[in-house]
Amino acid sequence: MDDLELLVNGRRYGGWTSIGVTRAVDASSGAFTVSLTERWESGVGAAAQVEPWPILPGDKCEVRLAGVPMIVGYVDIFRPSFSATDHTINIQGRDRTSDLIDCSAVHTPDEWKNIDLLAFAKILAKPFGVNVSAEVDVGKPFPVCKLQQGETAFEAIERHARQRKVLLMPDGAGGLLITRAGNRRAAVGLVQGENILTASGSIDHSQRFSSYLVKGQASYSAESDGEGEAHIEGAVKDSGVTRYRPMLSIAEAGGSAADALERATWEANSRIGKSATATIDVQGWRQMPGGPLWEPGLLVSVRSPWLRMDGVMIIRQVTYERGDSGTTCKLEIVSPQAFAPEPPGKKKGDKASGGADPSVWNEAVK
The missing domain is CATH 2.30.300.10 (Baseplate protein-like domain - beta roll fold)
Structure with a gap:
């Protein structure tokens, strides 16, 4: 029978009585929770000797399902408990990419020009020891990528990924994969x-809208009067919503009218499909x-x-x-x-x- 293996600091732990491992195509970190519950083997009033497991939050871990690596990351939570009749150990953790989700993007410089999504993601992920790869075309370079104060590293990467209509998910080896679903x-x-x-x-249909309008601004160009860069927008309609329900969004990154249209299309399709x-x-x-x-x-x-x-x-x-x-x-x-x-x-x-x-x-x- 297929089983789950949990390796913590290189040591294998098995025999889990309750298992849950979750991965999603539009979530940059997988998560797991495993529990082991055992009845005391000794007589009433005499507890069996159980060696405490040397597992602590922050420990490196790897989760394998049927021998296939699913999560490479860290233990987040360790919960031991016991009663007069049994003892339980519960361990929860996430992929290494979870640090991108939790932690702020603190970087100098905080602005890059003429950089594509893959290169931008690698720069922000490097301090966390997270490798970034792409199995699809990441699209043309962005004229400017600038961090917003207080945003996390994942938020910075993800708002640019939406501009290129790609998804971010863990690769099963502790890294971040830029991909598309349905391949x-x-x-x-x-x-x-x-x-x-x-x-x-x-x-x-509560999160669907009749129209999607995306507005943005492009970087300054000496070859224009500035009017075009200041008023960039793209719009699409959802014919399935017949009453007036508009949605206006500001583009996460600068670009052209075509970029704004692509961003509006992605927003509409995402909401329609989901x-x-x-x-x-x-x-x-x-x-x-x-x-x-x-x-x-x-x-x-x-x-x-x-x-x-x-x-x-x-x-x-x-x-x-x-x-x-x-x-x-x-x-x-x-x-x-x-x-x-x-x-x-x-x-x-x-x-x-x-x-x-x-x-x-x-x-x-x-």
Whole structure:
């Protein structure tokens, strides 16, 4: 049976009775929580001798699922407890990239010119010992990247990543990966009555808007009168929201009108795609016996009459669990449009994949 290994300062700890490991395609740090509960083996009133584990917050750790590295980072929390009948140890931690999320971006200089996203991210991540790589094109250089006082290193990187319509996620080895979702497809589909244990869904339009307007300013250019740089904007509409609900955003970085339009498109698509979500539980951590693990970012065909879903979705987040209910995976899925670069409505009228009519999920994201 697949198991979880926790290595702390090079020492392996196993035998966990409760396991939870979470990774998401749009979260730059994975997280884990593991617990070990044992009954006292000695008689009533005489506690068994248990050697305290030498684990403390801040210790380096590595989490492996079925031998596959998932998290390389640090222990955040160590909770020992005991009663007259048992003792429990709970350990929680996150990827090394968590320091980018928690800590301020303190750097001199605090402004760079003509620098691309990968180079910018490497500069901010280097003091934390975090490697940054990219498996997709990071786009053209930014004319100017300037830190905002008080923002974290991740906030600085992420606001520029949104401008280039890319995602930031841990690479499983303690580093940060610049990527896009939907580059790979799951080996099997999720089918009601076959491999879906439980499922629930939600269609929520509360965070969708009728129009998205992004405004910004470009760097000064001696070749213009300054009017163009001061009034840059791009706008897109969501035809699925019929009442007046505008959203105005300020571009995170300077650029052109085309950049503002791309940023507005990304904001609209993200909100449209994430307005229709489902959570599906499956048995085990693998897509099939002996096959690959379920992973965030995979495209997956979903067929569930009770969810009224029949089409291709994308796995946004995976939580690997083991407890009283056995070994399971909790998959949070959304529409691929949540991470799509095309303007909203471009595919309007498409049928749901594998079905004769659009499902409520397809209608929800148009």
